[in-house]
Amino acid sequence: MNNGDQAADKDKKKGPEVESEESEDGSEIEVDEDRLPSRAAAVHEQIRQEGEKELERDGLALMWSAIAAGLSISASLVTKGILHEQLEDTPARFFLENLGYTVGFIIVIMARQQLFTENTVTAVLPVMHKPTLKNFGILFRLWGVVLAGNIVGAALASLAFIYLPLFEPSVMQAFKTISMEVMAKDPAQMFVGGVVSGWLIATMVWMLPSAGAAKIWVILLMTYLVSIGNLTHIVVGSVEVLYLVLSGAIPWYQFLWPFALPTLAGNIIGGTFIFALISHAQIRNDLSSERRKARNAGNKPPKTDK
16 A cells, blocks of 8 residues: 555544554554564554554444444343243253353454444554553543443343333343342452453454454353353443343442443453553564564665675
């Protein structure tokens, strides 16, 4: 891509431009494994490239994609609730019904919709690469828009479950039973569960570029661990807790506390400050050394014949 094409692409963007070394010198992020010091570095740079694209997206497009993700993720509660209602009450039911939890994630991720917990690792890598005030502002803009859209989508899905004749009363009772299990936790449990959940989702995001045709299995495995571990997730949990709030089972303030605030903090810490920071740190020196070698090679004077 030449400089003219890059300038034309920038003119078409409606979102902000992320500050990076590549944007300053007019180049692109290198994702070729053969030109990078390790496979981990190649995955890191591929995720960083995807993160920059997301950070630079138009705010309205982000919002609609996030609302769609909030609606789609409700398939987790629907599938788990139906399995809970249909299966006999045996020890095997726990393991089978929790497979339903993975369905919403598969839909959202394969459809490339905006899910908040994915963005806690994908979008943060460009900021860790160049931690400027502008980049932090762009990151918080993305997080705010995506989280708001996810919760709006979750609320719309919950309203549909309550007021539209979609499910039998027995299935709706299963939704309530499952959702009340979330509210049985205290704030500390919400937070700790959110940290582990955020870490697992971030691990999944890191694995996907290398997964190839096995992407669905990676999503299923990692989100199944979240489910059977009874961990907390800000978006799936919002569908469940808002179902209780909007049906009058619990007061609205319980959505914020003990659920949303501790869970959100845990997801961010698990996905960003633990996983992304460690993953970035492990290859930062390799990438810095590689760039220094490239610059030094480019600055060497040409050899002359004596």
